[in-house]
Amino acid sequence: MQQTLAQKLLQRHTQEAIQSDGQIVQCRVSLVLANDITGPLAIKSFHGMGAAKVFDREKIALVMDHFTPQKDIDSANQVLISRNFAREQGLTHYYEGGNCGVEHTLLPEQGLVGPGDLVVGADSHTCTYGGIAAFATGMGSTDIAAAMALGETWLKVPPTIRVEFTGTLNAHVRAKDLMLMLIGKIGVDGALYKALEFGGSIIDNLGVEGRLTMANMAIEAGAKAGLFASDAQTKSYCAEHGRTQGFEEIRADDNANYEQVVRIDLTGQGPVVACPHLPGNVKPVQELGHLPVQQVVIGSCTNGRISDMRDAAGILRGRKVKNTVRCIILPSTPTVWKQCLQEGLMEIFMEAGCIVGPCTCGPCLGGHMGILADGERAVATTNRNFKGRMGSLSSEVYLASPVVAAASAVVGEVAGPEAL
């Protein structure tokens, strides 16, 4: 049988022969992930199940990234539960404090995820690792507790939508724009229960960080996974991040059976934003008119990598953030933070009048470190703009690339770099 990338990746982790989409297969997992919100609930379920030991203490990652640095007593206690569990179980991959970053930037960067892996995480953006050809999907805490105990989980083989990006890329269009265009086209449930598989000439030339950005938002179209083939670029990314063992080029077979093929020609297309209150409400930034913003957030598991920081700095160099805007920059991991420092980006951000903060999910989910007041509007490089996501129920979030977010900070309105 000619196999899709999803079928191929799942086949590597199950004894059962994958014959068709919709088949339910029992899979061995490569890595199990939870964070400071979902971890404590998984630990409670783990104990409730009567489990004593995790299946492999080197294959569990607990990343305390959402409310870090601990924002109040309750969230600090959640971290305490996780820390105690990590110690009891002797987990090798526990992240809190100075080694901690936003989980989906951190794990590939630390070489904990690679092509061909099967990763399940108690976080919906676990699908990020599809950017380096891992089958990765989000689940709830109790499913994750079972995976921590058994090292296995059941998965339904998803039908696949193949997405081809072709044409020529406008200088200001980034991976984030591509993904928003797709979600705008197919809708927030356009890929419900399905896998997205990306290809086409643009994708072949897109860097690995851009692929991670796109895979990250597969869930925003309802997808179970967002998958990219592994190629020479994946290989060098993995090598740079200490993942040198057993690299393989993995791609879908020619003539694999796709449920649907979506083609997007990028020729002549400029940057886009997702308007309130759904990631699928996508419009070209140039069509928006004058919408004042009070906050800009650049960071998150979607766009907090070094290439994103360079994009933001490229716009902010020699310019000033408008004095009516709080421009918050949160590099995703300590490594990215240090790289910004070494490359002189921090100086650019500070000269421009940005607030540079720690490596945290913080404002993306309205946790802390940049919450919106009644009626305030933000441009964010994050992944969700649901009503009230970043603060007040009457606030608004526009999702955009770091290029558009930085330009908006300077202009003081939702704006692309053309408006500078």
Add this chain to the structure above:
Amino acid sequence: MIYKGKVHKVGEHIDTDAIIPARFLVTSDPEKLGKNCMAGIEPDWVQRVQKGDILVAGRNFGCGSSREHAPIAILGAGMPLVIGHSFARIFYRNAFNMGLPLLEIGDQVDQINDGDELEVDMDKGTIRDLTAGCAMQFPPMPASMTAILNKGGLVGYVKDRLSKER
């Protein structure tokens, strides 16, 4: 198993931030989470709910984050069942794992109005809208899902299996 209760109807693409906003995720206690159920739609939404009432939703209910706190908040608010046009994937798994049954009924959901009285027969696969005087069908629950629900959720189910294996 028969459920009978008043309908609280919500719209399309109701996300987990609407079901339970992130600022309330500092606990996993059902009662505390239940008090803020749907606070992302309006702050005191849950005040209208009586124990045993039934939540009815449009397309793609539960989209967004993987937070299991969402089905826990619905159960904590006293609603034992959600009927929807369709459900987001992670929410679907989580709900059954937490012991909250979901019924996916597609366009039939348009026949149900906010405030209607429903009678749901899980064994027969029927929904009767006593107010509108109409009836709807849903496919029987898969055996694997019923097995999880019968143990009150995945924790009870795995516990039971682990104890039998020992």
